[in-house]
Amino acid sequence: MTPPTVALIRERLDVAYARISDDDRGAAEGVDSQHEEIDEDAEEAGRPIGARYTDNSISAWNGSERADYQRLLRDAAQGMVASVRVTAADRLCRDVREGLDLVDTFNAHEVRLFSVARGEYNLRRAQGRADFIADINIANKESGIKSERVTLARKRQARTGAYGGGIRRFGWGVPTGRVRSKCLNPKAPLDEREYVDVPVLDMGKPRADEADEIRRWATELLATRGNMAQLLAGINARGVLTVSQADGRILRRGGREVEHSGWNEKTVRRILTAPRISGHAVHQGQIIKWNAWPAILPEETRQALITLLDDPARVTTPGNTPKWLISKSRGAMCGQCDQDGMVTVRHNSKGPVYRCDTCNKGNQLAPLVDEYVGAVACERLSRPDLAELITPPRPDIDVTALREAMTAFQQKKTESSLAYARGSIDLEMLETVKAEADRQISTIRGQLAEAAADSPLVDFLGASTEQAAAKVWGSKSIGERREIVRLLMDVVVLKGDPYRLDPDTLVITPKRAPKAVSPE
Template identity: 70%
Template sequence: MPPTLIDETDRINADYARVSDDDRGAAEGVESQHSDNEEFGEEIGRPLAATYQDNSLSAFSGRERPEFQRLLADIARGLIAVVIVWHADRLTRDVREALDIIKLFRAHNVRLYSVQKGGEYNLNRASGRADFIADINQAEKESGHKGERVSLARKRQARTGQHGGGIRRFGWGVPTGRVRSKCLNPKAPLDERVYVDVPVLDMTKHRQDEAAEIRIWAKELLAHGNMAQLMRGIRERGVKTVSEADERKVKRGGKIVDHGGWDAKTITRIVTGPRVSGHAVYKGEIIKADAYPAILPEETRQALIALLSDPARVTTPGNTPKWLISKSTGGSCGQCSAGGMITVRHNSKGPVYRCEVCHKGNQLAPLVDEYVASVAVERLSRSDLVELIKPPRPEVDLAALRADVIELRRRKKEAGLSYARGRIDLETLETVKADTDQQIAKLRAVIAEATAASPLVDFLDTDSVEAAAAVWGTLSVGRRREIVRVLMDVTVLKGDPYELDPDTIRIVPRARHQPRAVSLD
């Protein structure tokens, strides 16, 4: 059944005016449109009784236009007889929305006039509707050209260090105190759209908590290079992703799904991306260096690139270490004449340290770790801790070293292809591979030495055992293992199966800058 209409003599004539960008904020554009609309209304015998104006709001972005929504609501209530606009695109630049407007105007017998057209769009006739849609189509085409101009503007913004909008990056986005209106369902019919206020963020500034987390990631990775240990620490600290922190809904295939949480690929992208060092990026290319305050220094980012892009790294998680002592941290057996190293095994008592050769020791791992940690914390609280930290690393061109490694890997690959094509024999291939592998190993050793961060630096400002213990409590197991490896050699003897006797744990401090074994786990 058609809606009940109020007699046209009881309804009013109104105009609608809108401009997308009002840089000066003076609303001169909408006032100018209104003056022309008002004059046109007098000419056609339809004097205006009301005006609806949206200033500096686009008709093509799905953003809420309060006065436009009020106009549509008044039309639906049967209060409007005539609408005058300066041009059809003042109402909309979206053909689909234009069809909704036609349907609404026809349902409530509202007549539409355009100053630029010089007359009426007769929406009750196919020709009038076609004219209206044609003008909207032209406006949509012009919006496409505008999109190209916007793309160029985004590039200029990136070059000058300005943020062009979009989903915020982890570590960035400080609330400005302002809000903007956002449509939650822009594809819905006009009268069913829902709008919410969302905060306006300054994307050139750090979120201090997230920036601090990124620095922890960098420190952990450079200390032990174990992504699995880092991920475990992130889970234990309850670090939220951007989607979780901002309560964003994640959709796949149009359906809302659970947040996947952190993964190694995301962590790598964040700590190695140019943005983390303050560089402005457009389509993956740095177009302005040092555009923003850096979260990580550029040399740290380059070190992480060298570390995380090394194909020799083991990328499968394996067993994430849970205990402080292992053969890689220098744990040895005090009972074994064969020089066995201790590892953690499980028996009826629980996890125990025992020799991998003679299988002696069998000391409860939690008790041993507690004792070793107490010794480590006491040493870390001393004022002479700085003497254990190796001198500053020499300046190294990490980018050049990385490029050399990549080039050597390319040569090795080419040698393999040459062998497959019969151009070289197997002996030559093996010689080339052995030579390049040796050179790559030397380069990696230089990179590792240059990028290694001392795990002791976090304790330089602690002046008591309590303060050192507090810092120790914030560290991951991987970080603690590195500290133990730097500070001491641990020898485990046979002891009481249920209680710890400190005399059965021999701890020998390492000499300053003494070389240590390379971790293989």
């Protein structure tokens, strides 16, 4: 029943208010049950309910806006309400200040307050007001104790490396071979509940197929300098399922079923940079146990990804996802103009063609050019001297020492915050310590990125034939192929036949290995 408007009111009504903090299914079963109890209590008291106010799935003590509660107060202030009936005091409020304000409003406008659990609170008498506030405090205390118990339990679970429950994380959850019974409609009457068997998963072990996918993401992002748009295009092209899609979960918002939205940059970024991906246990945003589980990505790779994805120089503006090997950003040069033009792909009557973005000359068919450039790349990738093009890893970087140093600086930030809270240091000193720690952490992340940034050419070292190189080439995304071409060669496009490819119109210059610097 919807609360009446002022225009329709002719006499003051006895009204009911119901609220539940968490309605996962959106079926309003909790508030409906409260209204049934209130209706029965009101009928027995001879004061039938004339209007209902309901706030479903809204907490009374986390600052959430309760629309019907506010409407109830407004209607009471306008003289529309004779009495309010609830199942218990904490349905109205769990904050003492809010409770006192409600008492003032109800007393000012002669509104009586009834509870199914206690009867009438005589708000005009000290004892009635004390009983109401005491019941609010008891509910507040019980909620606080429960919250503290849950927090401590979650912290213990994190410290021991135990899974804390919730939705399965992408990359984790290996079937154990056991099953458990799950109720599909736990709030239904006992004789109407439905059960299904679901597999029991070991959430401390990486799921092989999803872990491999995560490693592929990391490799591609490091190889393509953080090209997230290209990565997402590849994920969608391969038909990679999210956890909800893979596990057949039904998503609901506001009680209504909604479609799975698929992958996005925020989700991929969160997976790749979360401490859990390197096997660390986290509680309230802080790592409290290192190496609690097997790592999917090494810590140095995770730090390299954090550095890369936080780099302001990384291109993040939306645009067309590249589909061609040598267009613009990985660019081939135009060989027909003197303005250092670069070729990009345009469409004409012949299809997609490479054309100079400055002089508009060229018009070479893009599919044929890409096929030829790819063949040249595979031939180069199959040579035994490929290793000379690969920048060797930094042997001077001690990854373990850097990780320990980063942990020490993070601990220093925590200790300085505690010192400030105790009054041992002032705000200026706190900000100085944190700024220096952040600077050092940023430097360490940069060094870790250098240690983890493998060349995309590494996977071709075992390909001794063009056929073997072509097989590896075929497994790479277009973003990785574009980066490989950039590392292998410079391409200049001349004017050619608009209907076939003439290799002589593509000037390809192989890149040479950097000369070693001899020690003095």
